[in-house]
Each structure stands twice: as C-alpha cells, then as structure tokens.
Amino acid sequence: MSDRFRLTVAQLNPVLGDLAGNAEMARAARRAGAEAGADLVVLPEMFLTGYQLQDLVIKPAFLADVWAHLDALAGEDGPPMGIGAPWRLGAALHNAYHILSPGAEPVRILKHFLPHKDVFDEYRLYTPGEISGPVRIGPARIGFPICEDAWYPDVTETLAETGAEILVVPNGSPYYRDKQELRQSLMVSRVVETGLPLVYFNLVGGQDDQVFDGASFALNPHGVLAAQFPPFAECIRHLDFERGAEGWACIGAEMDPVPDGWEQDYNAMVLAVRDYWRKTGFSRALLGLSGGVDSALVATIAADALGPQNVRCVMLPSRHTAATSLEDARAVAAALGCRLDTVPISEARAAVEATLAPLFAGLAPDVTEENIQSRLRAVFLMALSNKFGEMLLTTGNKSEMAVGYATIYGDMAGAYNPIKDLYKTRVFQTCRWRNANHRGWMKGPAGPVIPERVITKPPSAELREDQRDEDSLPPYEILDAILEGLVENDRSVEDLVAAGFARETVKKVENLLYISEYKRFQSAPGTRLTRKAFWLDRRYPIVNRWRDGS
Numbered sequence: 001m002s003d004r005f006r007l008t009v010a011q012l013n014p015v016l017g018d019l020a021g022n023a024e025m026a027r028a029a030r031r032a033g034a035e036a037g038a039d040l041v042v043l044p045e046m047f048l049t050g051y052q053l054q055d056l057v058i059k060p061a062f063l064a065d066v067w068a069h070l071d072a073l074a075g076e077d078g079p080p081m082g083i084g085a086p087w088r089l090g091a092a093l094h095n096a097y098h099i100l101s102p103g104a105e106p107v108r109i110l111k112h113f114l115p116h117k118d119v120f121d122e123y124r125l126y127t128p129g130e131i132s133g134p135v136r137i138g139p140a141r142i143g144f145p146i147c148e149d150a151w152y153p154d155v156t157e158t159l160a161e162t163g164a165e166i167l168v169v170p171n172g173s174p175y176y177r178d179k180q181e182l183r184q185s186l187m188v189s190r191v192v193e194t195g196l197p198l199v200y201f202n203l204v205g206g207q208d209d210q211v212f213d214g215a216s217f218a219l220n221p222h223g224v225l226a227a228q229f230p231p232f233a234e235c236i237r238h239l240d241f242e243r244g245a246e247g248w249a250c251i252g253a254e255m256d257p258v259p260d261g262w263e264q265d266y267n268a269m270v271l272a273v274r275d276y277w278r279k280t281g282f283s284r285a286l287l288g289l290s291g292g293v294d295s296a297l298v299a300t301i302a303a304d305a306l307g308p309q310n311v312r313c314v315m316l317p318s319r320h321t322a323a324t325s326l327e328d329a330r331a332v333a334a335a336l337g338c339r340l341d342t343v344p345i346s347e348a349r350a351a352v353e354a355t356l357a358p359l360f361a362g363l364a365p366d367v368t369e370e371n372i373q374s375r376l377r378a379v380f381l382m383a384l385s386n387k388f389g390e391m392l393l394t395t396g397n398k399s400e401m402a403v404g405y406a407t408i409y410g411d412m413a414g415a416y417n418p419i420k421d422l423y424k425t426r427v428f429q430t431c432r433w434r435n436a437n438h439r440g441w442m443k444g445p446a447g448p449v450i451p452e453r454v455i456t457k458p459p460s461a462e463l464r465e466d467q468r469d470e471d472s473l474p475p476y477e478i479l480d481a482i483l484e485g486l487v488e489n490d491r492s493v494e495d496l497v498a499a500g501f502a503r504e505t506v507k508k509v510e511n512l513l514y515i516s517e518y519k520r521f522q523s524a525p526g527t528r529l530t531r532k533a534f535w536l537d538r539r540y541p542i543v544n545r546w547r548d549g550s
Contacts, residue, residue, distance in 0.1 A: 005140045005241040005248065007168070008033030008041040008079075011214045012234050013205030015279050016050025017062075019069045023048060029236055030078040036238045039138035041081045044170045044203045045147050046095065048073075048085040051172035051203060052210070057086050057093065057125055074100040080137050082144065084170055092127035097146050097170055099135055107135050111146040112155050119174060119210060119528070119536040131155050134164035140241070140248060143196075147171045150200070151186055153193050160194035166241060166248050167191075167198040175213040175268050176531050177261055180231070183215075188223035195221055197241065197248050204234055206275030209525045209535055211268045215258065218250045227253030232267045233441070262433045265426075265529050266301075267441065269418040272527040273305035276416050277391060286384055287393040288377055288411070289313035289333060289340065291325030292459060294419060295395045296332045296450045297431050301418045302393055303444035308337035312390055315342045316377040318349060320465060328454050335449040341384075345376045352376065374410030382413060391415045394524050399424040401523060401534055402483050403509060404516030405473060412523055420526025421533040423483065424459070424476040431455050474505050482509045488532045493548040510548060518542045 010029035014022040026043055033041035045051060049066055056062055063086065070085055080101040087096035087108055095111040110129020114122035131154070134141040143164030149155040150169045159167065167190065173183065183200065191198050197220050204214035211232075218227035218239055227239055227250055241248045259267070277283060285302045289295045302311045315329045326342075333340035352372055353360075360368075385392045394414030396406040398421050406412045419427060431450045438446035458468050459476070473479055482501055485491040486509065496506045520534045521542055532538050 003139070003243040005040075005138060005166070005243075006036065006038045007166075007199065007239045007241065008036060008038035008236060009199065009201045009216060009229070009239060010041065010043045010236045011201060011204055011216050011229050012043065012047070012236075013212075013275070014047050014050045014203065016053065016207055017056065018050070019048060019065055022050065023069045023073060026073060026081065026083055027076070027078075030076075030081050032236050033079050033081075033238075038079050038238060039140070040142065040168075041079050042168060042170060042199075042201060043081070043083045044201055045084040045097065045172040046086070047083050047170075047203065050207065051084075051212075052119070052207070053086070053125075055125075063088065063093075070098060070100075070106075074098075074106050077102050082168070082170065084146070084172070086126075093125065094129050095122060095126045095146065096129070097144050099137070099144070101137075108132075109135075109144045109146060111149060113148040113152060115148045118531060131158045133162045134159055139243070141165045143167045145169050147173060150190055150198075153190065156190045156194050156196075160196055164194075164196060167194065167196050169198060169200045171200060171202040172212065173202050174207075174210040174528065175264070176533075177265060177529055180213075180215050180258060180264075184217065184219075184225070187217075187219055191219045191221060191223045195247070197221060197226070197250055199227075199239060199250075201229075204232060206272040206279070206527075208276070209272075209528045209533065211272050211275075211527060213264070213268065218253060220249045221246065225255075226250035228255045228258065230256040231258060231264060232271050262430065263437065263439070265422070266430060266434060267439075268529060269301050269422075269527045270305045270442065273301055273393075273416065273418050277306060280391075282389070282391045284310045284312070284388070284390040285393050286312040286314060286381065286388075286390040287395060287414075288381055289315055289329045290395075291315070291322075291328035291332075291454065293427055293431060293450070293454050294397050294400075294424075296328075296454050297427055297434075298393055298395045298417075298419060299332060299336060299338060300431075300434055300444060300449055303336045303338055303449075304442040307443040308445070311336070311338045312384070312388070313338050313340045314381060314384065315340060316345050316380060317342065318345050318373050320373075324453070324457070328451060328457075331451045332449070332454065335447075335451070336444055343380050345373060345380065348376050348380075349373055371407045371410060374407035378410050378413035393417065396420065396523075397422055397424045397427050398534070399473075399476060399480055399483060401520055402487060402516065403473065403479070403512035404519050406519065408519045408522060412519065414524045417524045417526035420523070421529040423480040425480045428455055474509070478505065479509060482506055483513070486510060486513060487538065488530065507547075514540070514544055514547070517544065 143159030201216035203212035215231035
C-alpha cells in the first residue's frame, strides 16, 4: 500500500448562483490536481452554488439546475473531487458534500450539525443528516466533517472510531475579527481528541454583508500547524501526506503569514467592495466626499478595491460647509488619484425651503432644515449614479448607525457601506493604519492618503453653523465604549454604570439605540467585521417600548 497521499485544496471565490461559472472553476481545480498527481481534489462547502443561499435553496428550478451541473461534474474524468452543494433525500433537503469519482457512484456526506446562530439559520432550510463514515480514496480513509460538524467532538470522534485516517473539513466560514484564532483552537481540540491530521479549508470572497476569508490550514497530530494558506486570497495548494509509524502527517507545506486584526479588517472591507461590484456587474463607484474622516476612509477603501480611476468623489457644499472641508476633500481625492466633482446645493436648498415656507410659517428652523440638505445631496448623488452607471457608496460608521446620527433617505442612501460595522474610534485608527501601510492587493497609491487634519479635526455633519457631533452625542471614546457594552456584550445599564459611565449618558445612548432600529432596517448592507453586526447578527423589533429599568 502506498505511503503517500496528495491532496489538492482549492481555496477559491465562487459567485452565488453562477452554477456554470463555479463548475468551471471546479474543473480548473481538478485539472490542476490531475497535473500535480493528486489523489483527491477538494473545494469548500456549498462551492457549486455559492454560500449562503438563503431561500434560493428552496426554489425547485434552482435545485434542478444545481443537480444537472453536479451530474455533469460526476461524469467527467480526473481525480476524485469533493465539492459542496445541496442535496435532497426524500422530502429532506441537506447541506451536503459530494465525492465524485470517475466510474463510481457519488458518495454524499450530509452535514449533521446545522448552525442556527449569528448569521446562520440552517435549521430553517436544511435537515440534519446522519453522521457519515469515512471514504476510502486511494491509500487513505478520509473523514469529511462539514464545517460546523468539526466544531463539536461528536462527528470527528465517530469518524475516528470508524476508521478515518485524515480529517478533511470543507467550510463556508465567514469572517469576523479574531475568528481565525478560534477556528484553529477548535480544530486543535479535534486533532488532539482523535489523534488524526486535519485539513480545514474555506471559501474566500465577498457575499453581500459577509466576507469569506479563506485562511485554510492543516494540522498534524498533537495539533502542530503544518500548512497555512493566505487569508482573503484565492489559491490552489497541493498538500502531501506521508504515512509513518504513528499514521499520516502533512509534510513540506507552505506557511503564509496571517496579518494582524487591523489588516484583516481592512482587507475584508476592500474585498467586500470589490466583490459586491464585480458580482453584481458594476465596475465604477461614486460617493459624497465631505472632507470628513468617514467619507475619506470609504473613498480610500473604494480606490483600493476598484482602482482610483473607477471612483468618482463628489463634494456637495452648502452655506454651512467650512472652507477647510473643501480643502480636505480636494486633498483626499488628489492623494488617491480619484476624480472630484463639486456640486453646490445652496440654490436647491433655497428652492425647497421656499416651496415649504407657506407650510412652515411661524415655526422655528430645526432638524427639518438640516435634513433637507442631507436628502438633497442624496438626490444629486443618485442622479449621477443613474446617469453614469456608478454604484453609490454610503459612508456612515457603526457609531452613527447605532444611535441614528444619520439621515434616512439622505446620507444613508446608497448601495453598500463598507464601514457599517466599524465604530468611529476604529475609523480613526484604521485611517492611520492605511496611511502607514500598503499591500499588493491594494489598487490605490501607497503612502499617506488621508491628511492628518482630516483625522484630528472635530467631527461635524456641517448641517448648521458651528455644528459638532459632540453637541448631540457623548465624545466618541465614551459613546463607543457604551455601545460596545450594549451591542457587542449585551451588558445592562447597571453593568455600565458600575464600570464608571454616567447613568444619564448610558440611558440616553440606550434609548437612541432602540429608537433608531427603523433606520437600520432600511440601511444599505455593509461589511460584517464583528459578531454583532447590524442585520443578521443583531435582530431587534422596530416597535419596542422596553428599556432597561436598572
């Protein structure tokens, strides 16, 4: 019996619903495996369809199309191939992994543990499968726990007890900050428990709000890291296993570095924008560039994702716009190499206010007139988007999204928001990180691209004279700390008061958080960076009178 086993692992970026295109990527991976003499070629969970499918997976016509492509792949020559796709047994629909070997009936592995937390709701769509046994492929017996099946010991221990010699774990695992450490810790536990080597391989690419970060890896017995794939990048790697006295072990594999959390967050935002545009058929973007830090960061992300030549920045000044804001917007656009158009809104604002004057007679100006400006900017930006086919980016950070410090149908208008899950204090830090760092995957220029004054000046919406964010909100250092307590950690008011925050301030922030739910319900999707991103991670009712009474 051979003492060597070669596994080709394809960490690739499928397009959800592009069955023909995804199948072609699978064929290319199979050819690469054949040329390398692979015993087995593997692609991640739900690769043929893309992931997550949500309710698309219950559409009969879609499933018929999936299975036609799966049948075609099963009938083709090449090394055995593993690929994820849904499968139906009787009335039950399963998240399944298919082992396709020329001249043999496909082997179907059914996912046993279905995630139903965070962004996942698989119990709504799929039926848990029975735990499958290992599959003999060439000289080795391979166990295939699918994603969540490897987060708990049941499936992997059963596979070990029934003769598995190598664990190969196909994943559709979306990114959040520090998740790679959690993945590796859990997989080390599975390796220590079973005594078997393990290959954890993952999708890569953006899908709506979620980003799959790749970062596949292999572990040898005793939990020793044997291979590390790059995060946020496509690659096909060949892993060689050798059988020794203690069983199989991965030998001589490549080890890519895993960057720190700041770089991973930034890469996730860039990849999210790049793929959202590419996968929806767009190539150009525009955004309102105010001279403030949020829009400066979004412009930089867009330039790094799409190339500066494909990003239009638009300055829309009113009579409240400071001369320094105009200067700062020009400086950001020039540093990035993006086009900048200036479209004053003062005349349009005057016309709207004159039209409304008979109805507003005798009433003092208030937030109504402030919001007219924001909504007029959205009108102009959407007109440019429609006319030139440039998809609009919106620029509100997580702090603003949390407390409603954004104008619905105004600066919230747009197709995508890369910084939606980034608190304001992290916006400042991310700008500094980008100014100091440049990577090959960034299409924008190297060097400082966001002027220091943009980062350090007091934030302002500039919707009235001498306006500052701190007129309405606590300082961002305090606001973000309270929000992290309320949102990320579900802490009580009493917990936060005990931590040193003023009760009045905490109660104000809590109330703003709850009454702003309707705005978030209508907001653009944005890159998920944490386990409590607004949308699928944190789901609250719009109508809600409860407040923490403590």
